[in-house]
Every structure is written in C-alpha cells, then in structure tokens.
Amino acid sequence: MKRDSRLSSVLHALLHMAEQASPMTSEALGLCLRTNPVVVRRTMGLLRDAGLVAAERGHAGGWRITADLRKVSLRELHDALGEPALFAIGNRNEHPECLVEQAVNAALDTAFADAEALLLERFAAVSLADLAEDFARRHAAHKGARQ
Template identity: 75%
Template sequence: MKRDSRLSSVLHALLHMAEHDAPMTSEQLSRCLGANPVVVRRTMGFLRRAKIVSSDRGHAGGWRITADLSALTLRDLHVALEKPDVFAIGHRNEVPECLVEQAVNAALDGTLAEAEALLLRRMGEVTLADVAADFARRHAARGHQNKDQRNDA
C-alpha cells in the first residue's frame, strides 16, 4: 500500500528553505528531497494557495516561506495539503447488508475517528519552529560528535 508522504516531504522542504537565505528553486528542493521537480512544484502549489509560501519566476526566483514558523503547525500543513487520509485502514464494504459487517464498520468508524481527532489535536500543537529547533539540536550534536571523533584520532 502506498503511503502519502507529502506532509513529510513538505516539512523537509520547509526546513531546508528556512535554513536557506535566498529563495529555493524547485530543482534545488527536488535534490534535497530526491523527488522530481514537477512533483515539488505541484506539492508546493498547495502551500502557495494556503499562503504558506510564495514563488517568483526568473533568474532570482524560487520558493520562499511567507508564514511565521512559530505559528505554522503540522495540522496547518495537513489542511493545506487538502487533508490526506490519516489512516490507511478502511472498510471491506462501505454499505454492507450483513449485520456483522455493519457492527464492524461502526466499531472501526468510532475508533478511527477518535484516533484521528487525537492525532490532529497533537499536530496542532507542534509548530514548524519546534521541528526546526529539533533539527538545530540534532545538527549541533552531530557537529560535536564529529569534532570529538576528530580529536580522538
């Protein structure tokens, strides 16, 4: 089953953009993501419509973040991507005549709705600034590890 990785890709791209002082082209972002530039443009188009990024054409053009990273949440990005399915679990038959299957569907519906609400609530608490800060901590720790390894040699 194919997973929808657009949210992960968008987060990855936005973190690269946040670290970059100038606009980034679709080609630059595609190299960061290991994706086709057309896919990058299509995905970034969702963010442009949500006014999270802007784009300029031409030699000095590219994508730039226009939203405040400390106010932008994972849920905002999920919504900007047109709310892809959170779970890949589904019904065997959407409109069953079998009473057993109706009971199974009802149990799944309630459980999945509760789980999705919890996940979306948590996604609303995590900002892009939080993710960027985590990246910065990891980057700093790796820098110290590499420095310590060089000193041990």
C-alpha cells in the same frame, strides 16, 4: 500499499527552506527530497494557495516561506495538502445489510474517528518552529560529535 508521504516531504522541504537566506528553486528542493521538480512545484503550489510560501521568478528566484514558522502547525500543512487520509486501513463494505459487518464497522468507525481526532490534535500542537528547533539541536549535536 502506497503511503501518502507529502506531509513528510513538505516538512522536509520547509526546514531546508528555513535554513536558507535566499529562495530555493524547485530543482534544488527536488534534489533535497530526491524527487522530480515538477512534484515540488505541484506541492508548493498548494502551500502557496494556503499563503504559506511564495514563488519568486527570475535568475535569483525560487520558493520562500512567507509564513511565521511559530504560527504554522502540522495540522495547517495537512489541511493545505487537501487533508490526505491519515490511515491506510478501512472498513469492509461489501454487504452493508449484513449485521455482523454493521457491528464491525461501527466499532472500527469509532476507533478510527478517535484516533484521527487525537492525531490531528497532536498535529495542531506542533509548529514548524518546533521542528526547526529540533533540527538545530540535532545538527549542533552531530557537528559536535564529528569534531
């Protein structure tokens, strides 16, 4: 079963971008993410459309963050990516007239809705700045452990 890892990839890219003083090219981001630059451009285009990043053309061009990291939540990024499905499991709908299937689906629908609401609420509570601070702490600890 294929998982949609775009949110994770976008967060990874944005944290790299936040550490850079200059824009990052799609090629450089592709190396960070171990993916094709075309995939980077397509995904960053969604973030550009949401007003979170901008592309600069030319020799020193590339992608840069235009949004305030403190104001961008994981929920906003999830929405910018087109609200991909949060769960890979779903209901069986082969015989909608079946009363057993109806009962099962009603129970699962409630559980899925509750779980999705909780996850989206958590996404809304975590900002890019929170992730950048966590990364900075981990990076400092890692550097300290190597010395």
